[in-house]
Amino acid sequence: MLKSNVAAVFNERRKKLMAMDPDGCFVLFGAGEVTRNNDVHYSFRQDSNFLYLTDFDEQDAVLVLVAGETHLFVLERDLDREIWDGERYGVDRAKAVFQVDHSYLVKEFYSKLEELLADAKRVYYSLGENNNKRDAMMISVLKRASRYQGKGSHGSLPLLDWQPLVSKLRIVKDDFDLQNIRKACSISARAHTLLLKRVRAGMSEFEASAEFQYFVFKNGCTDLGYGPIFAGGYNATTLHYSRNNELLKHGDLLLVDAGGEVNSYTADITQTFPISGTFSTEQKKVYEKVLQVNRTIISEIKPGLTYRDVHTRSVELIIDSLLSLGVLTGSVKENIESKDYRKYFPHGLGHYLGLDVHDAGLYDNRGVDVKLEAGMLITVEPGLYFRDRGNPYYGIGVRIEDDVLLTDNGCEVLTHELPRTVDEIQNLRTIANS
Ligand SMILES: [Mn+2]
Known part of the structure; x- marks a missing residue:
């Protein structure tokens, strides 16, 4: 242009x-x-x-x-x-x-x-x-x-x-913002999907990253919006893992957090999938819990709520998941107070997105929470990370991140092209490993 x-x-x-x-x-x-x-x-x-x-x-x-x-x-x-x-x-x-x-x-x-x-x-x-x-x-x-x-x-x-x-x-996106962001999200989502078909055990995290970068640059991106995270196995429990220099192993999950830029606007997407064709029982349990939180938040998010409302809701849902996985005990309320869940979900639910991956805009204005409104763009990225030895889920890190645009009554998922369910992912992984 x-x-x-x-x-x-x-x-x-x-x-x-x-x-x-x-x-x-x-x-x-x-x-x-x-x-x-x-x-x-x-x-x-x-x-x-x-x-x-x-x-x-x-x-x-x-x-x-x-x-x-x-x-x-x-x-x-x-x-x-x-x-x-x-x-x-x-x-x-x-x-x-x-x-x-x-x-x-x-x-x-x-x-x-x-x-x-x-x-x-x-x-x-x-x-x-x-x-x-x-x-x-x-x-x-x-x-x-x-x-x-x-x-x-x-x-x-x-x-x-x-x-x-x-x-x-900057916090409310105009047509030019959206035109570029939509492109960045679509190209990046398709690059993530391609990884499901290409990644194999024995590849390095860097090589997987190269596949992603090749696709986004070939299809119109001119940079990545942030240092990409290609984290196999236990590395996924480090939130901003960036060395990307280990080999991918059978039986592990690969967590990929990467987004391409179009006209300096970036996507911010995370997917997590099994390096072998299928999730183990524990991996599947954790994955499905995180996906459920991601989907529930996306179905509930709408103008009038504040970021804090949405984050608080995600904490309740995460605690609920950890209770049903048997990792935490007690009630949701007790766990909100003790903050024990933060060991497994240490970050916020998301952030504004645009020219910056963590985009400009206030979350609260001198103590008054800013209400979400149509035209704002935020990420929805619940995750669970198990770093404590002895935990049955030790070494598993799962994050599922979509980019959503607030509309008049809800939101539009700009990263909807991604395969997200266990079946969708396993089907694509079977192709890669056959
Ligand atoms: Mn993010």
Whole structure:
């Protein structure tokens, strides 16, 4: 998709942000390069808030929104540097492609900002988000601007953080968000399904990961949204296992938590399946309990509930499962109080999803829970992990994660293409192992 074709989407988002405070001046820095080692950088990833408001994917840019207009500061064209690092937009092209009102060189930023502040009553800047040098420069510009505007004794313009306002926009998805997220979810779900047909005992976790990555990149993803987890057997009981360097063994389960990105929007999916064709009795019992929690939550989730309501409900269901597996004793209420279940379900039920795998947005606003509403996107990812020796389920880790979009009366599962029941999984696994 040509960037100029979607420029209107980003203009609309900037207008919405400025409408939240027409007298404010918003200042956001884009991401810079990050060194991996010596003179090599990690592949560039634009800051998600910057991306959300501009679609501009070059390093070291700055965005200023004031008096209804957009000012974008970009790197100078430098033919010598471009031989090494690739073509830059430069001032004129940046303005044309991203359809901003004004564009300038980054090196003009601090002096230009002083002028732009003349029209503002408040400044929105996120202190601590960038390096200290930028923070110090911003503060000195604000000081200078207060003198420049002849209001020395009034002090600097009030400084506020734009994060709550930008998060408020990002938490409810617009059409462009959804178009990309739907694609990321569909490609990723199909890549997970492919694993059911391809994975074999004796393969390394890395090789399984390569199968996933090959499929998502071949089908339109340009990155993974987070470090993938390919955890065979006991490794699955480590929540963020990321070494992915062991061999897959007959009789074990493989837990895969991975998602591809489309236009920087990510899917977040987990499936767990037997490396041999079939689940053992214990594995099946645990798997079916977790699936039941996942399905129950998905059937109950709807606008008006809060994330805390949904998480609390999942805790009740998990405790119920652990009681029927004979792992816990007593009542649901007693176990909620003792928190003993946390040994087996230590994480939350899910999180917002979008440009970030753990996306922007408040769960509670100064003690008041945020209500779920149509257009929000959250993950539903109950899990059970048994790390205690002597437990009949020792070494089993199961997580089942779907991505769901809140609708007017319930939710839509964007990852519905995944085979989830024991029968569906075992049927596909038989093909792989035959
Ligand atoms: Mn997740």
